[in-house]
Amino acid sequence: MNAVSLPVAGTGIWRRWAREPLLHFAVIGAAIFVLAHYVEQARQTAQNRIVVDRSLRDRLSGLYRTQFGTAPSATQLQVIVEEYIDDEVQYREALRLGLADDDEIIRRRLIQKLEFLQRDAVASSDPSTDVLRAYYDAHPELFVAGESVSFTHTFFSADRAGDDHALARARDAHAAWLARGDAPQGDAFPLDTDYSQLSREEVGRIFGGTDFAALVFASPTDEWSEPVHSGFGWHLVKVTSHQPPKVLPFEQVLPDVRAAWLHDSTAQARRKQLDALRAGYQVDPRAATP
Numbered sequence: 001m002n003a004v005s006l007p008v009a010g011t012g013i014w015r016r017w018a019r020e021p022l023l024h025f026a027v028i029g030a031a032i033f034v035l036a037h038y039v040e041q042a043r044q045t046a047q048n049r050i051v052v053d054r055s056l057r058d059r060l061s062g063l064y065r066t067q068f069g070t071a072p073s074a075t076q077l078q079v080i081v082e083e084y085i086d087d088e089v090q091y092r093e094a095l096r097l098g099l100a101d102d103d104e105i106i107r108r109r110l111i112q113k114l115e116f117l118q119r120d121a122v123a124s125s126d127p128s129t130d131v132l133r134a135y136y137d138a139h140p141e142l143f144v145a146g147e148s149v150s151f152t153h154t155f156f157s158a159d160r161a162g163d164d165h166a167l168a169r170a171r172d173a174h175a176a177w178l179a180r181g182d183a184p185q186g187d188a189f190p191l192d193t194d195y196s197q198l199s200r201e202e203v204g205r206i207f208g209g210t211d212f213a214a215l216v217f218a219s220p221t222d223e224w225s226e227p228v229h230s231g232f233g234w235h236l237v238k239v240t241s242h243q244p245p246k247v248l249p250f251e252q253v254l255p256d257v258r259a260a261w262l263h264d265s266t267a268q269a270r271r272k273q274l275d276a277l278r279a280g281y282q283v284d285p286r287a288a289t290p
Contacts, residue, residue, distance in 0.1 A: 050088050052081055060084060119266050127261055135261045136250050142260055143253045148197040148243040149217055154186040155193070156227075156234040163233070170227035170234040177224050177236075184224060184236045197243055207231060217242075 060080050064072045072080060100106050127135075136143065154173065156166040173184035191206065198206070203213040208231025215228045216237055225237045250257070 048092075050085055052085070056084070057081065115270065119270075125265075127258070127265075132254065132257045132261055133250055135264075136253075136257045139260065140247045143248050143256060144245050145248050146199050147217065147245050148199050149203070149239055150196045150198070150241045150243070151216055151219075151237055151239045152194045153189075153235045153237045154184040154224075155189040155232065156236075157187040158233045160187070166234045167227055167229075170236055174224060174226060174236055186236070189232070207235075 057077060061072055061077055064076070064080060094100065154170075156170040156173075158166040160166070169186075170184075173182075173186065176182040177184055195203075195206075200213050200217055203216055207213070212228055212230045212235070215225060216239060219225050219237060219239045221239050221241060223238060225239075227234045228237060229235075
């Protein structure tokens with residue numbers, strides 16, 4: 001007697017379901033949901049876990065030593081660790097609550113930290129003398145000594161008989177020089193009577209105000225000026241030489257060249273890094289809604 005095989009009722013149905021795309025999507029979606037759930041749980045667990053290991057204790061101990069000049073005791077270190085844990089808990093809670101979002105102070109601080117990292121990368125480089133000289137040759141205007149002047153002066157004090165009398169004496173002395181070439185004779189001056197290669201700012205700082213410096217720099221050489229007033233009194237001034245602006249020698253301004261090169265190199269590196277970072281972002285230029 002031959003055995004008769006009976007059809008299994010559900011086999012065809014399961015085969016049809018196995019070929020159904022909607023079932024595939026449902027199963028994959030459920031798997032992704034379960035996986036995301038476990039990943040989020042793992043992230044939350046890691047976020048709520050504060051690791052206090054030897055490296056952290058060493059770092060906190062080093063900060064204490066830097067501040068106070070001595071290593072903390074075991075009791076002090078434990079207090080420092082507990083304070084760190086309190087701060088870390090509050091920090092993470094603040095992040096979880098979104099308190100850092102749209103905070104301009106935090107935003108600016110993070111930008112500054114990134115800039116410090118970028119600046120350190122350039123500051124650690126040591127440019128060769130050839131590099132610095134090439135920068136010096138390309139930017140001579142950065143290393144120019146301004147115009148300077150050398151002069152002598154005769155002083156007329158207002159302490160003897162007042163300001164008007166001092167001015168009158170200065171005028172008489174100037175008239176005598178014009179008429180007969182007599183060297184002006186005045187009063188003792190509390191500072192120097194002869195000055196060499198002073199800048200406009202230096203003249204103004206010594207004699208006070210800008211009028212005195214303006215007259216000195218406008219005067220021709222080897223001629224006594226008309227009376228000019230300063231913070232001390234009245235003067236006749238004879239300029240002995242004018243020194244025009246000049247580019248200072250490379251060896252004299254080497255520290256300035258290095259500082260200027262570092263400033264420009266840092267700015268260029270920062271711009272390059274910013275351009276590279278911006279390439280990974282899409283800027284939406286839409287107009288702001290009123």
